[in-house]
Amino acid sequence: MDPVEALRIVGGSRLSGEVDVLGAKNSVLKLMAAALLAEGRTVLYDVPGILDVEIMAELLRRLGCGVAHDPEQRTVSIEVPAALEHRADYDLVRRMRASICVLGPLLARCGAADVALPGGDNIGSRGLDMHVGGLQRLGAEVASEHGYLLATAPGGLRGASLWLDFPSVGATETLLMAAVTASGRTVIDNAAREPEIVDICRMLESMGARIGGIGTSTLEVEGVASLRPVEHHTVPDRIVAGTWAVAATITLGDVRVRRARAEHLEIALDKLATAGASVEVTDDGFRVRMETRPSAVDIVTLPYPGFPTDLQPQFIALNSVAEGAALVTENLFEARFRFVHELARLGADVHTEGHHAIVRGRERLSGAPVEATDIRAGAGLVLAGLVAEGETTVHEVHHIDRGYSGFVADLRRLGADVTRVGVPS
Numbered sequence: 392m393d394p395v396e397a398l399r400i401v402g403g404s405r406l407s408g409e410v411d412v413l414g415a416k417n418s419v420l421k422l423m424a425a426a427l428l429a430e431g432r433t434v435l436y437d438v439p440g441i442l443d444v445e446i447m448a449e450l451l452r453r454l455g456c457g458v459a460h461d462p463e464q465r466t467v468s469i470e471v472p473a474a475l476e477h478r479a480d481y482d483l484v485r486r487m488r489a490s491i492c493v494l495g496p497l498l499a500r501c502g503a504a505d506v507a508l509p510g511g512d513n514i515g516s517r518g519l520d521m522h523v524g525g526l527q528r529l530g531a532e533v534a535s536e537h538g539y540l541l542a543t544a545p546g547g548l549r550g551a552s553l554w555l556d557f558p559s560v561g562a563t564e565t566l567l568m569a570a571v572t573a574s575g576r577t578v579i580d581n582a583a584r585e586p587e588i589v590d591i592c593r594m595l596e597s598m599g600a601r602i603g604g605i606g607t608s609t610l611e612v613e614g615v616a617s618l619r620p621v622e623h624h625t626v627p628d629r630i631v632a633g634t635w636a637v638a639a640t641i642t643l644g645d646v647r648v649r650r651a652r653a654e655h656l657e658i659a660l661d662k663l664a665t666a667g668a669s670v671e672v673t674d675d676g677f678r679v680r681m682e683t684r685p686s687a688v689d690i691v692t693l694p695y696p697g698f699p700t701d702l703q704p705q706f707i708a709l710n711s712v713a714e715g716a717a718l719v720t721e722n723l724f725e726a727r728f729r730f731v732h733e734l735a736r737l738g739a740d741v742h743t744e745g746h747h748a749i750v751r752g753r754e755r756l757s758g759a760p761v762e763a764t765d766i767r768a769g770a771g772l773v774l775a776g777l778v779a780e781g782e783t784t785v786h787e788v789h790h791i792d793r794g795y796s797g798f799v800a801d802l803r804r805l806g807a808d809v810t811r812v813g814v815p816s
């Protein structure tokens with residue numbers, strides 16, 4: 392049996408010190424896809440050294456691009472040729488659902504895109520109906536055959552009035568990237584407003600796109616004939632920053648989170664203050680200090696600016712050791728509560744009913760082997776392990792590696808007793 396990696400955590404350390412946040416995973420993958428829209432060399436900065444960036448780099452290479460990812464310099468340089476391939480194969484899409492974000496740019500550049508259907512994943516079914524419906528309104532023909540979405544726009548895409556049933560991040564990005572070089576004007580109503588959407592809009596603008604209403608629910612796009620390559624800095628990862636904020640709170644620590652944007656985390660930081668933490672906004676981020684056992688805080692996940700679903704497991708971990716009981720409502724991904732069974736192995740008292748969870752805080756958790764089921768569940772389990780008595784081993788650490796660059800090194804620098812260990816598979 393080959394060894395695979397796990398994290399061994401000995402609970403009980405208070406985290407203190409400073410930590411730097413890099414660019415957002417959920418932005419940089421889309422920025423890499425957006426680079427496809429312009430022939431020539433696009434350079435992205437503040438790129439986290441995570442596996443998903445490697446997978447996206449490999450996907451772009453197969454489409455004909457030259458891609459150099461330098462994790463030391465935190466850059467990705469993408470050389471986009473005049474003529475691109477237009478097929479995203481299943482072997483890559485199944486490894487990273489976000490590969491679907493090449494659909495819009497490929498259709499815009501090539502008039503055709505064949506992208507493997509990503510299927511479900513560990514946090515729910517995750518449909519594509521809004522991506523497809525919007526592209527059809529822009530004039531594309533879309534079929535699903537042999538596990539692939541086959542989209543064509545032989546006569547080119549045409550601007551149209553679009554609306555989304557729900558402010559989907561992925562659908563907003565697909566339609567935006569398809570619309571920027573469509574003929575005429577496109578309006579996307581009920582668009583997502585996440586900071587990552589603002590980031591891609593800013594990059595597209597500097598590439599020459601004309602976009603109004605950036606950061607609002609109505610995006611207005613005036614199509615242009617072509618775009619130019621650019622250099623762009625990725626927006627800081629608000630979910631990584633938020634994870635550090637919870638880590639400081641749950642361990643009764645004192646952590647200064649640098650290169651973060653507190654304004655992208657307003658509700659989450661406010662919840663930590665309600666739990667009893669002192670949150671101070673600084674020039675380049677924020678500082679979170681905690682001295683007493685946290686109080687339980689209710690959470691309702693919603694599209695931005697609501698509370699982010701990607702911080703829900705970390706807050707369940709916090710509530711599991713808080714004073715009192717909390718009601719957590721998950722409105723985005725139906726299966727995101729699956730990890731509470733793992734948390735229960737550490738002694739947490741969480742009862743789920745549909746998309747609600749009741750978390751009754753315990754005075755103590757006790758270390759045990761657990762398994763990460765997705766990136767954020769993994770982060771939640773690590774946080775719980777930091778306060779559980781004794782040793783916790785978090786298996787399937789590859790999930791965590793997908794979203795947290797240098798996580799173990801940062802945790803250790805802040806004083807946590809965490810080691811990466813090989814375990815039999």
Ligand code: EPU
Nearest residue numbers: 417489517518519520521522559560561562701723724766
């Ligand atoms: N949905 C549909 N039809 C569609 C599109 C979405 O039914 O056509 C549903 C999904 O099934 C889901 C909900 O709408 O229930 C939200 O989906 P959305 O499209 O907003 O999310 P996404 O683009 O698939 C991104 C992030 C997620 C993050 C969500 C919400 C990336 C690569 N992923 O997913 O990040 O949770 O937005 O903010 O950007 C993570 O980082 O751990 C993660 C899962």
